[in-house]
Structure formats: C-alpha cells, structure tokens
Amino acid sequence: AQSVTQPDIHITVSEGASLELRCNYSYGATPYLFWYVQSPGQGLQLLLKYFSGDTLVQGIKGFEAEFKRSQSSFNLRKPSVHWSDAAEYFCAVATGGGNKLTFGTGTQLKVEL
Amino acid sequence: NAGVTQTPKFQVLKTGQSMTLQCAQDMNHEYMSWYRQDPGMGLRLIHYSVGAGITDQGEVPNGYNVSRSTTEDFPLRLLSAAPSQTSVYFCASSARTGMNTEAFFGQGTRLTVV
Numbered sequence: 001a002q003s004v005t006q007p008d009i010h011i012t013v014s015e016g017a018s019l020e021l022r023c024n025y026s027y028g029a030t031p032y033l034f035w036y037v038q039s040p041g042q043g044l045q046l047l048l049k050y051f052s053g054d055t056l057v058q059g060i061k062g063f064e065a066e067f068k069r070s071q072s073s074f075n076l077r078k079p080s081v082h083w084s085d086a087a088e089y090f091c092a093v094a095t096g097g098g099n100k101l102t103f104g105t106g107t108q109l110k111v112e113l
Numbered sequence: 114n115a116g117v118t119q120t121p122k123f124q125v126l127k128t129g130q131s132m133t134l135q136c137a138q139d140m141n142h143e144y145m146s147w148y149r150q151d152p153g154m155g156l157r158l159i160h161y162s163v164g165a166g167i168t169d170q171g172e173v174p175n176g177y178n179v180s181r182s183t184t185e186d187f188p189l190r191l192l193s194a195a196p197s198q199t200s201v202y203f204c205a206s207s208a209r210t211g212m213n214t215e216a217f218f219g220q221g222t223r224l225t226v227v
Contacts, residue, residue, distance in 0.1 A: 009153075034215065043117075043203060043218040044156075090155060094216075099144035099163070099207050100171070101216060103155035 002027040002093050006104035013081050014112045021076040021107050023091035032094040033074040034101070035065055039087045047089075050074065061085070086111045115139050119204050119219035126194040126226045134189040134222050136204030143209035145187040146216070149173065149200040156203060162187055163209070194226045 003026045013019055025031055032051050036044040048059025055067040065076045074091060088108050092101040120135045138145065146161035148171075158171030162181040176198060178190040187206075191198060201223050205216040 004155075036218075043220045045218075046215050049215055092156075099146055099161055099205075099214075099216065100158060101146075101148075101156070101205075103148075103157070105153055105155045 002031075002095060002102045004091050004093050004102055004104035006089075006091055006107050008107045009105070010108045010110065012110040012112060015083050016080050019076075019078045019081045019085070019109070021089050021091075021109070023074045023076065023104060024072050025074060025091070025093045026072065027093055027095075031074075033065075033067060034092045034094065035059065035063070035074075035076050036090045036092060037061075037087050038090065038106075044090065047076070081109075081111055083111045083113055085109060117204055117206050117217050117219035119202075119222050121222060122220065123223050124225070126191070126224065128194060128196060128226060130194050131190070131192050132194065134191075134202055134204075134224070136187045136189065136219060137185050138187075138204075138206040138217070139185065140206060140208070140217065141184060142206035142217075143184065144207040144214075144216075145181065146171070146205050147177070147179065147187070147189045148203045148205065150203060150221075151200050159189065159202075191224075194224075196226045198224065199226045200224060 005024045034049045035047040050067045091104040117138045143164045147159040148156040150156045160179040162168045204219045207214045207216045
C-alpha cells in the first residue's frame with residue numbers, strides 16, 4: 001500500500017528566507033504526486049503536481065518541487081517566503097488520477113516577520 | 114464557478130443522531146470522494162465513487178454510508194453518530210479523462226458529536 005511521510009510537523013522560517021518542506025512516499029508504481037496548501041478554516045488548494053516528465057515542477061505562488069525517484073522524495077521549495085505563506089502543507093500520492101489520494105500528516109509553516 | 118460545494122459548514126450532533134453531509138460539484142467530474150481530517154493524521158479517504166451508481170470503500174469507511182445517484186451529488190450519511198466521528202469532512206471531485214487529473218476540494222464541514 002502507498003504511504004506518505006512528512007517528517008516535519010512544524011517549521012518556522014523568517015520572512016524572506018528560503019523554505020524546503022520534505023516529503024517521502026512509498027509506492028510500487030510510478031507515483032502521481034501533489035502538494036496542497038490549507039489556510040486556517042479553508043479547504044485544500046493545489047500548489048503543484050507531478051505526473052511524468054521534467055522532475056522539477058513549478059507551481060503557483062512561487063513554489064516548486066523536485067521529484068527524486070532514487071530517494072522516493074518530492075520536496076517542496078520556495079526561494080523567499082512571504083508572511084502569507086503561513087499555512088499547513090500536505091503532500092499526497094495518488095494511485096491513479098486525482099481521486100484516491102493518500103496524504104501525509106502535514107507540515108505547519110509559521111513565518112516570523 | 115462554484116466548483117465543489119459542501120453543506121452545512123458546521124454541525125453539532127448528539128451521539129446516536131443521524132445526518133447527511135451534502136456535496137455537489139458542477140464540473141461534470143466522474144470521480145468524487147470523501148475525506149476526514151483529524152489533527153496530526155492528515156486526510157484519510159472514507160468512500161469514493163468513480164461514477165453514478167458506483168461507490169467503494171476507502172481507508173476508514175466504518176460508520177458512514179454513501180450513494181451516487183447523479184454525477185453532480187455525492188452525499189455522506191452518518192447513521193448513528195459517535196464522538197469518534199468528530200472531524201472536519203472534505204468532499205473532492207476530479208475528472209476521469211486520462212491520468213493527468215487533480216482533485217478539487219470543497220471548503221469542508223466541521224462536525225462535532227457530543
């Protein structure tokens with residue numbers, strides 16, 4: 001069965017600093033990988049997705065992620081964090097399409113001004 | 114565009130009561146699913162549907178029923194609410210065409226069972 005691990009429960013960064021959120025997955029076939037962001041009291045918004053092709057994926061709000069098959073990782077990065085990026089971030093893997101998703105436990109990002 | 118609409122947004126139930134969480138999408142998506150979100154556990158799949166008349170269980174289906182009579186609607190029923198079902202519930206939909214699809218989520222229903 002597939003699984004997703006987000007090892008960092010909480011991360012605090014200063015505004016303007018770079019960010020990397022870690023995600024490791026376990027899945028036997030080619031994974032379909034996603035990063036979602038959730039602001040307090042809100043639903044989930046898709047940041048970016050990887051299905052195939054270029055292993056460096058660009059998303060919205062200046063985020064990017066790199067798929068590394070050898071490390072079973074799909075880490076999320078942003079060069080310069082803004083205070084509005086404070087939210088919870090979820091990595092997810094799909095068995096096919098976007099319907100059946102297995103989520104990580106999430107990483108809560110705090111941004112210090 | 115409305116996207117995925119969930120009602121109600123908040124609900125308090127007494128143990129043993131029943132209720133239905135509503136989910137509707139206007140994107141003509143074939144796939145719909147229900148997740149529950151609990152602190153420190155991420156989102157877990159309850160039930161899903163690959164089209165009208167077809168449903169299947171996810172990771173945590175016990176205590177929940179679903180049906181899919183139309184493409185647009187996918188209600189989640191709690192037959193006899195228990196405190197362990199206190200959670201935030203999210204409905205999602207996605208297109209079936211090809212594999213390059215993403216899930217669109219509703220705003221969630223926050224359910225408290227007392």
